[in-house]
Amino acid sequence: MTTNANDQMPAYSEAVKSGLYAKKSGLTGKYDNVRRLWEDEITREHLRPHLQKLIENCRQSMRRIRILDLGCGSADGYELLAGVRDRDASLQAFEVDLLTPDILGLYKGVDLNADLLRQAADLYDANPKMVFEQADFTQGLPVAPSEEPYDLYFSSFGTCSHHNEDESMIRLLTEIAERTKRYSIVHCDWLGRYSYEWQSLWTHDLSEHRNMDYVVSYIYDKTEREARRDELQHLNLRLVCRQEAENIVAEASRRSGVGIRPLRYYDRSVFTGRHMDTGDYNRQAQPIRTAVNSLHEMNMRTDLSTLMVDYVPRSEFPFLNQYYEHLAACWNFVVQHVAKLLELFDEESREFSGPIPDPPVACPEPVRKALIRMKKVVEGTGWYGRGLPRENIIEQQLGYALRHVVTELQQGQGCGHGLVGIFEIEK
Ligand SMILES: C[S@@+](CC[C@H](N)C(=O)[O-])C[C@H]1O[C@@H](n2cnc3c(N)ncnc32)[C@H](O)[C@@H]1O
Secondary structure (H helix, E strand, O other), rough: OOOOOHHHHHHHHHHHHHOOOOOOOOOOOOOOOHHHHHHHHHHHHHHHHHHHHHHHHHOOOOOOEEEEEEOOOHHHHHHHHHEEEOOOOOOOOOOOOOOOOEEEEEEEEOOHHHHHHHHHHHHHHOOOEEEEEEOHHHHHOOOOOOOOOEEEOOOOHHHHHHHHOHHHHHHHHHHHHOOOOOEEEEEEEEOOOOOOOHHHHHHOOOOOOOOEEEEEOOOOHHHHHHHHHHHOOOEEEEEEEEHHHHHHHHHHHHHHOOOOOEEEEEEEEOOOOOOHOOOOOOOOOOHHHHHHHHHOOOOOOHHHHHHOOOOOOOOOOOHHHHHHHHHHHHHHHHHHHHHHHHHHHHHHEEOOOOOOOOOOOOOHHHHHHHHHHHHHHHHHHOOOOOHHHHHHHHHHHHHHHHHHHHHHHHHOOOOEEEEEEEEEEEE
């Protein structure tokens, strides 16, 4: 049977229209490689022990977990939580999710934006345990008096910075504390006041630059960004450092008469925030996020020199300069060390052709660990030849090594794109 070639074309057109034929790239966009492999994973890592404890508490009291996502958008928070894995699971175990369907009682997502809520509802309308409601969280806790309290009050990716005035954030936390029956966890996520991305906004006087004019310019590449400069969307977002977060929480504790105990503060995306690439608020910022995205991109060879951070200090901020200088030195040392390993490794003999430089005496433990691992990675995979070992194995591992270094050396002071605080309320 002969067929007309044109008759076959609708099948391809259909596939294109479905969007499923689109080329997936982790180099740009909301869900770039840094978002998926660094930001989501780091958030999960910090949350894991607390989610584990909540689930165990629920099991002990023979009920299921209830989650309220404040500012849920299209429910990325659910995806994030559902992806928290049990680290102790054995390699043979297949079911490793913490939040299994049987333990989830309710996930309620609240947001002010109707379009995002519609997107969330479309994605999850098959799951009756997921509900979405439109509400403004600056007007108080969007929970009806008849509703059972929640176990986890969650917000992600800078959402708490939509509280431009501390009063509404304090009120929200106060109400959460009052509504907690016995135990709950609150996950707060702000924009870090002292991120290198917006070094021009740093201040010693915390009454200055409380909210920043945050341009959503990073979703475009450089050329398009400049072409669309006048039509870019702006958000007014609160910048928060550790001290400010502590003040907010202490005031909510005082008003509710209930202890809101900080369990952990951490800085997320210290050199890899989205505005590193735009340089919109710091002309010295380098496109480090682009470089890290490239490290994790399959089949793409990264020019390792693009990963080198040349931190430019700002006078009158010695404490911050010291922290960033040290972190940059650690980061750069790992990059240079791996470049050296690649240069020295001989694929034929599967050995290094010369001595590998020792780390400096003052090298912190996480960096030492990263160097040891990277040597093993290059030795173990550098000889494969076929399948692009550098692009698809070694560079990805370098990405994880850098992630390890910044995660271990961050101090939770508001020096990353995001400052996250995890709190416990126990009555
Ligand atoms: C940075 S996005 C984060 C969205 C989502 N949580 C995520 O992780 O991708 C902030 C979200 O907060 C929502 N939002 C902003 N102000 C709000 C308010 N006053 N009440 C409720 N939601 C708000 C926005 O619509 C947006 O979906």
